[in-house]
Each structure stands twice: as structure tokens, then as C-alpha cells.
Amino acid sequence: xxxxxxxxxxxxxxxxxxxxxxxxxxxxxxxxxxxxxxxxxxxxxxxxxxxxxxxxxxxxxxxxxxxxxxxxxxxxxxxxxxxxxxxxxxxxxxxxxxxxxxxxxxxxxxxxxxxxxxxxxxxxxxxxxxxxxxxxxxxxxxxxxxxxxxxxxxxxxxxxxxxxxxxxxxxxxxxxxxxxxxxxxxxxxxxxxxxxxxxxxxxxxxxxxxxxxxxxxxxxxxxxxxxxxxxxxxxxxxxxxxxxxxxxxxxxxxxxxxxxxxxxxxxxxxxxxxxxxxxxxxxxxxxxxxxxxxxxxxxxxxxxxxxxxxxxxxxxxxxxxxxxxxxxxxxxxxxxxxxxxxxxxxxxxxxxxxxxxxxxxxxxxxxxxxxxxxxxxxxxxxxxxxxxxxxxxxxxxxxxxxxxxxxxxxxxxxxxxxxxxxxxxxxxxxxxxxxxxxxxxxxxxxxxxxxxxxxxxxxxxxxxxxxxxxxxxxxxxxxxxxxxxxxxxxxxxxxxxxxxxxxxxxxxxxxxxxxxxxxxxxxxxxxxxxxxxxxxxxxxxxxxxxxxxxxxxxxxxxxxxxxxxxxxxxxxxxxxxxxxxxxxxxxxxxxxxxxxxxxxx
RNA sequence: GGAGCCUUAGCUCAAUUGGCUAGAGCGCCGCCCUGUCACGGCGGAGGUUGCGGGUUCGAGCCCCGUAGGCUCCGCCA
Numbered sequence: 292x293x294x295x296x297x298x299x300x301x302x303x304x305x306x307x308x309x310x311x312x313x314x315x316x317x318x319x320x321x322x323x324x325x326x327x328x329x330x331x332x333x334x335x336x337x338x339x340x341x342x343x344x345x346x347x348x349x350x351x352x353x354x355x356x357x358x359x360x361x362x363x364x365x366x367x368x369x370x371x372x373x374x375x376x377x378x379x380x381x382x383x384x385x386x387x388x389x390x391x392x393x394x395x396x397x398x399x400x401x402x403x404x405x406x407x408x409x410x411x412x413x414x415x416x417x418x419x420x421x422x423x424x425x426x427x428x429x430x431x432x433x434x435x436x437x438x439x440x441x442x443x444x445x446x447x448x449x450x451x452x453x454x455x456x457x458x459x460x461x462x463x464x465x466x467x468x469x470x471x472x473x474x475x476x477x478x479x480x481x482x483x484x485x486x487x488x489x490x491x492x493x494x495x496x497x498x499x500x501x502x503x504x505x506x507x508x509x510x511x512x513x514x515x516x517x518x519x520x521x522x523x524x525x526x527x528x529x530x531x532x533x534x535x536x537x538x539x540x541x542x543x544x545x546x547x548x549x550x551x552x553x554x555x556x557x558x559x560x561x562x563x564x565x566x567x568x569x570x571x572x573x574x575x576x577x578x579x580x581x582x583x584x585x586x587x588x589x590x591x592x593x594x595x596x597x598x599x600x601x602x603x604x605x606x607x608x609x610x611x612x613x614x615x616x617x618x619x620x621x622x623x624x625x626x627x628x629x630x631x632x633x634x635x636x637x638x639x640x641x642x643x644x645x646x647x648x649x650x651x652x653x654x655x656x657x658x659x660x661x662x663x664x665x666x667x668x669x670x671x672x673x674x675x676x677x678x679x680x681x682x683x684x685x686x687x688x689x690x691x692x693x694x695x696x697x698x699x700x701x702x703x704x705x706x707x708x709x710x711x712x713x714x715x716x717x718x719x720x721x722x723x724x725x726x727x728x729x730x731x732x733x734x735x736x737x738x739x740x741x742x743x744x745x746x747x748x749x750x751x752x753x754x755x756x757x758x759x760x761x762x763x764x765x766x767x768x769x770x771x772x773x774x775x776x777x778x779x780x781x782x783x784x785x786x787x788x789x790x791x792x793x794x795x796x797x798x799x800x801x802x803x804x805x806x807x808x809x810x811x812x813x814x815x816x817x818x819x820x821x822x823x824x825x826x827x828x829x830x831x832x833x834x835x836x837x838x839x840x841x842x843x844x845x846x847x848x849x850x851x852x853x854x855x856x857x858x859x860x861x862x863x864x865x866x867x868x869x870x871x872x873x874x875x876x877x878x879x880x881x882x883x884x885x886x887x888x889x890x891x892x
Numbered sequence: 893g894g895a896g897c898c899u900u901a902g903c904u905c906a907a908u909u910g911g912c913u914a915g916a917g918c919g920c921c922g923c924c925c926u927g928u929c930a931c932g933g934c935g936g937a938g939g940u941u942g943c944g945g946g947u948u949c950g951a952g953c954c955c956c957g958u959a960g961g962c963u964c965c966g967c968c969a
């Protein structure tokens with residue numbers, strides 16, 4: 292037996308016991324005579340004391356110990372000398388007086404210190420196994436496990452069955468770029484790694500599974516971000532004979548179970564709901580962060596008859612004038628104005644108009660165009676006070692909302708209005724950050740793609756239109772057709788989304804038609820699904836939640852890389868294994884593949 | 893595909909205006925130290941300033957290029 296206890300197990304009540312511990316040397320404090328070793332395992336720290344007068348040979352050996360050496364010590368649990376207890380350590384009342392020391396493995400000089408927050412992510416990734424030893428990442432992995440287990444337990448309790456679906460699957464033209472896997476047996480043909488188990492889970496509904504879930508790995512060959520990896524994990528859920536309310540209820544129950552398991556906190560259910568239209572109008576985003584105000588206010592009423600030509604012209608053209616009031620932001624610097632203007636232009640605005648309220652004065656080049664009545668109306672509608680700064684967006688609804696929404700988030704960031712990143716999870720229940728859950732519903736069914744000059748499905752091509760919007764669909768008023776689709780948002784981050792699916796073959800055909808998929812392509816790419824819909828497909832719908840993002844938020848991390856064991860960097864490279872890598876020409880020959888051009892040398 | 897920031901010792905960072913024999917803390921090595929918990933003290937080793945050009949009497953610093961890292965936009969049904 293390697294050990295009798297872990298390094299966070301021994302307390303006052305164990306004094307006098309003979310124990311054996313094993314772990315890593317966290318730190319050594321060598322006084323020449325007495326030597327202290329903090330022994331660490333994943334559970335915590337225990338202090339080991341070597342005294343030359345008790346065992347000179349052991350002390351001599353202990354003197355050679357360095358950080359991250361792996362050792363085993365056997366000895367007696369002793370009370371610390373009065374006054375030397377360490378209240379910062381769970382095991383701080385006791386220490387081990389060893390009678391035996393085994394050095395299981397010595398460690399080289401470390402590439403980076405693991406007892407401080409390392410800055411160089413490159414280095415951390417190259418030695419990820421070392422990085423993961425750090426208590427924070429070790430904790431993140433454990434939280435992730437708790438979340439996954441709570442998910443399985445809850446969904447099982449609700450009658451959901453976990454079914455695995457293929458990783459080697461079929462490429463489809465819709466959506467993200469596929470990762471491809473060449474077939475050896477079928478030269479020239481390729482599997483695709485699934486972007487999501489979407490079609491499989493619908494086919495499982497046709498198969499009569501009724502309630503399916505899977506903690507599923509998904510793959511998308513797109514450019515990366517802090518919260519995007521080429522492979523990531525979804526909690527994938529699908530059920531038959533359900534309405535959106537059923538999906539909402541099971542999702543809320545599951546998230547409640549997850550937060551109970553991870554934090555022992557009770558989150559408030561049911562979640563609030565906002566329509567897409569409302570979310571974008573009020574927050575300039577389809578995933579609003581509602582933990583602070585600064586809502587978008589429509590000023591159409593005020594400027595409808597204005598003599599200020601810019602606003603009047605925008606309104607006359609059917610566009611909108613909106614504003615946000617950044618409370619206490621009149622002290623904005625020139626650099627910040629430039630940055631915000633840059634953001635506004637980047638998202639389609641021509642410029643950025645704003646008013647600073649300083650020393651009782653409205654400072655802005657546009658104020659002189661406002662009448663007294665307009666100023667009074669602005670003041671009451673935006674609740675303008677001394678020290679505020681008001682930003683305007685005058686443009687088409689989509690652009691004005693988007694621009695002000697982006698400004699709102701950036702200003703909040705500058706003012707640190709939303710909860711700061713926490714280095715440690717909040718203590719159980721207490722002082723926990725606000726967990727603002729929200730459903731956003733009634734997404735548009737289609738979005739226009741100017742590049743492709745065609746309609747695309749906003750969610751995916753299997754999403755059903757809202758029943759009351761079917762007349763609009765039939766009348767080809769595509770921009771106005773709403774989908775039976777929804778997202779679940781947590782603190783301004785989209786953590787999941789889903790929809791009711793099309794179960795009627797005729798409607799699915801119509802949908803493909805609008806999306807510009809030829810009858811031939813429909814058969815070759817979706818023939819199996821269309822056929823299945825003809826053989827007794829029940830009404831069904833579901834949702835998928837991004838497990839990585841959810842765990843990231845729960846752990847208070849800024850990047851999903853910090854909640855994945857072995858993530859890739861922002862070019863999709865695993866720095867530890869150096870993958871992707873070149874392969875032996877024979878492997879290519881087996882696959883009937885030839886590289887288009889020789890690699891650059 | 894585009895933009896921004898970054899790259900100096902194993903790690904984290906300094907280095908006034910272009911003047912330098914490139915420093916500090918941690919780590920490492922050696923010596924000392926018997927109650928620390930980021931132990932302490934003394935000494936030492938460790939650098940082609942990412943790489944390649946250029947300007948200059950002189951470049952870590954200025955210019956051009958290039959590689960790598962991070963963040964964002966596009967993209968991600």
C-alpha cells in the first residue's frame with residue numbers, strides 16, 4: 292500500500308497515529324537542522340518535519356529534496372509545537388514526524404514555477420501535465436467532473452437515455468467547416484467528424500428513444516477564440532412529444548442540479564424569458580448581460596419632428612435613434628472615445644455621437660441642434676444626471692442595436708460593472724456572483740447571406756417555424772418568419788441553444804428549397820433523414836449546452852482552455868504533442884492521398 | 893482573410909532621450925542556518941535581447957521583413 296491517507300485528511304484527532312503519505316514536494320524549508328517539507332497531492336498539503344536529532348540519516352536525505360520530487364513518507368502524526376500551527380492550512384494543526392522516507396522519483400528543474408500563476412500560456416501548454424498539477428486547474432477538472440456527473444444523474448432521473456453516436460460520420464454542406472477523415476477502404480471518400488450529433492439525435496427520435504441525451508464531443512474546423520476550440524463538448528438533449536416549455540423545464544432542472552452539485556447554491560427557476568426582438572432592442576445583443584443596466588432607450592418619439600436633420604433624416608428613412616446612458620462616465624478619456632468610436636465604426640456606424648454632462652453643462656457638438664423640449668425629454672427618458680455620458684446610435688435597427696450593444700459591453704468592462712473574474716470559486720453559496728440565467732426565444736428562422744446571395748438557416752435547417760408564422764413562410768416573407776428556437780444565456784454568455792424540429796417531410800423539403808438546396812443534393816445529403824420522416828417521425832425538439840463554457844463560468848475562468856485537460860492553442864496546435872503533424876508517405880498512399888504541393892522548407 | 897498587443901537569464905520583469913561591461917526577484921549550484929510555512933543569510937553560474945536585414949560612431953531601444961504567442965473582427969447552422 293502506497294499510502295494510508297491523502298494530504299488533506301489528517302487533523303488533531305489523528306495525533307499519535309502511524310500513517311504513510313505519498314505525493315509531490317510542494318516546497319522545502321531547509322533550516323540546516325530541522326527541515327520542513329510541504330507534501331502535496333490533489334487533495335491538499337501536509338507538513339512533514341525532519342529533525343536530525345530524531346533521525347540524522349533521514350534528515351540528510353531530506354536535505355536533497357527539491358520541488359516536485361515524488362516521495363513517500365511514513366511516520367507519526369504529531370501536534371505542532373504550540374504557536375506554530377498554520378491556520379491557512381486545513382491540516383495546519385498537525386505535522387508528520389517521519390521514520391521512513393522513500394524518494395519515488397526525482398524531478399528536474401521545472402520549466403516554470405507551479406506555485407504561482409504562470410503568465411506564459413505557451414509554456415504551460417507545452418508542459419500541460421505540470422500545469423494541471425496546479426491546484427486551480429486540478430480543481431477545474433474536478434468541478435467539470437461534478438458537472439458531468441450531475442448532468443447524467445439528473446437526466447437519468449428524468450428518464451433520459453444516454454446514447455453514443457458515431458464520431459466518423461457524414462459531411463454536410465450546412466454550417467461550419469467539417470474536419471474530414473479519409474477512408475482507406477473507400478478511396479477518395481471521406482468521413483466527417485460531427486459538428487454536433489444533430490441528425491443522429493433526430494433519427495433516435497424516429498427510432499422511438501423518446502428521451503435521449505449524450506455528453507458529446509463536437510468538431511468544427513473554424514478559427515479559434517478564447518471560448519472556442521476545434522473540439523468541444525456539448526450536453527446534447529432531444530425528446531419526443533414535447534413543447535418548448537418541456538425543454539425549458541428539463542434544462543432549468545438540470546442546471547439547478549449542476550449548480551447544486553458544483554456550488555451547493557440554489558439558482559432561481561424558472562428563468563426569465565425575452566424574445567430575440569426584445570433582447571436586441573433593450574441590450575443590443577441576443578445574449579444580453581443583464582447584470583448591469585445601461586439599457587438601450589429608443590428616442591424615436593423625441594426626435595420624430597426634430598429640426599436636427601441627422602436624427603430626423605434617419606427616422607424619416609424608417610431607421611431608429613437609440614441611446615445608452617453610461618452613468619458616471621463623463622470622465623471618459625480621449626483614448627477611450629477613440630476606442631469606442633472605432634468599435635462603432637467596425638460594426639457599421641458612420642460615427643459616434645455622445646454627450647458628456649459635466650459641471651451642469653451638456654458637452655457635445657450636437658447639443659446645439661436640440662430644442663429645450665428635446666433636451667428635457669432626453670433628460671427624463673435617459674435619466675440623465677451630472678457626470679453621465681450618453682452615446683447615440685442612429686441607423687437601421689440592426690446596426691444601431693448592435694453598435695450600442697457592443698459599446699454597452701465595452702463601457703461596462705471599462706467601468707468594471709460586471710463581476711470580475713474570481714481567482715477562486717465563491718465559497719459555498721456565500722458571496723456567490725450573480726447567476727443571471729435567461730431564455731431568449733423567437734429567433735428569426737432565416738438570415739440573409741449577402742456573400743452567397745441566399746437565405747441561410749439561423750439555427751439549422753431542421754428548425755421548425757413558429758406555427759403562427761406559417762402564413763408568412765408560405766407568403767415567402769422570410770425575414771419575418773420566427774423560429775421555434777431558443778437560447779439559454781448565462782451572464783451574457785450563450786451556454787446553449789435548441790429548437791423544435793421539423794418532423795413533416797413536406798415541410799422539411801420546403802425548408803431545403805428556401806435554403807437553395809437542390810432536389811438532387813437533398814437526396815444525396817439528407818435522403819436518409821427525409822426518408823425517416825416518412826416512416827413515423829414523432830414531433831420532437833431539444834437543446835444542446837456547451838459544457839466547456841458552462842464549466843468555465845462556474846470556475847470563474849476567462850477561457851475554456853482552463854477547463855479542458857489538453858486544449859489546443861489559437862491556431863489549433865497541441866503544443867505538448869505537436870499535433871497536427873506530418874505523416875509517413877506510406878500512410879498517405881494507404882489513403883490514396885497526394886499532397887497538392889510540397890511543404891515549404 | 894484582417895486588426896491590435898506582446899517576445900530581454902529556466903520563470904516573472906527592469907534597462908531615462910540611441911551611450912551598457914544588459915540588471916533585479918524567484919528558481920538553479922555551493923556554503924551557513926534547529927520551528928518554518930513565499931523561512932533566512934553569504935557566494936556563484938546562467939544572455940547571440942525570437943530570427944534576418946537596414947539606419948547609426950554606437951541598436952534591447954529607431955526602420956523594414958519574418959517567426960511565434962495572446963486577444964478581437966470576419967467565420968463558428
